[in-house]
Amino acid sequence: MAKTKKARRLDELAAQIKVCTRCPLWESRNEAVPGDGKYTSEVMIIAEAPGKEEDESGKPFVGSAGRFLNHVLEGTGLDRTDFFITNTVKCRPPKNRTPKKLEVDTCTSNYLFEQIELVNPRLVMLLGTVAAKTVLGVKSVNEARGRVIERDGRKFLVGYHPAVRFYREDLGEKVKEDFALLKREIKRLAK
Ligand code: SF4
Known part of the structure; x- marks a missing residue:
């Protein structure tokens, strides 16, 4: 079946991301991670940046988070192939440091915001402060988690990234609550 114009543009963006040198993060990456999943998904998950396993594989949400x-x-x-999953910045920052403003601004203005428009999800889960701040302008995960935020005709949820459990045991319960809310909202979409 012929691909739609939107699908062709998403392919084009992924190809550009793979060879992108627009911000300094390209210098230390192994693989850029454009994101993957269903181009017409009703649910999009956006985390902060690729981690070690993602940088090695070129795929988002692999390893324990997956x-x-x-x-x-x-x-x-x-299952995960029903979603579109990506990151705010597409290349791994050295030693998993937080991406800098210039890196976030460059990457999102060239890629993420257009990916959101093209996939056009009804529900977006933002994982971590960088994703929440960039997409919704909130200051922290805590400020926005635990509720549904409606904006631009979409529903947004904010939560902790599952990987946070490995270095902040106290956040394990909150991660579970965040994903329970995601599960509930996914079920509501089906009604
Ligand atoms: S992080 Fe984004 S803008 Fe920077 S090099 Fe990678 S793909 Fe390009």
Whole structure:
């Protein structure tokens, strides 16, 4: 079947991201990670930046975070291929440091915002402060988590990234709550 214009543009963006040198993060990456999943998905998940395993594989949400997501989705009738999953910046910052403003601004203005428009999801889960701040302008995860924020005709949820559990044990319960809310809102979309 012929690809739609939107799908062709998403392919084009992914190809550009793979060879992008627009901000300094390209110098230390192994693989840029454009994101993957269903181009017409109703649900989009946006995290901060690729981690080590993502940088090595070129795929988002692999390793333990990916297994956690699969676990969360049990019983929803969905799996990760039903979503579009990506990051705010597409290249791994050295030693997983927080991406700088210039890196975030460059990457999102060239790629993320257009990806959101093209996929056009009804529900967007933002994981971590960088994603929440960039897309919704909120100051922190805590300020926005635990509720549904409606904006521009979409629903947004803010939560902690599952990986946070490995260095902040106290946030483990909050991660579970955030993903329980995601699961509930996914079920509501189906009604
Ligand atoms: S982080 Fe984004 S803007 Fe920077 S080099 Fe990678 S793809 Fe390009």
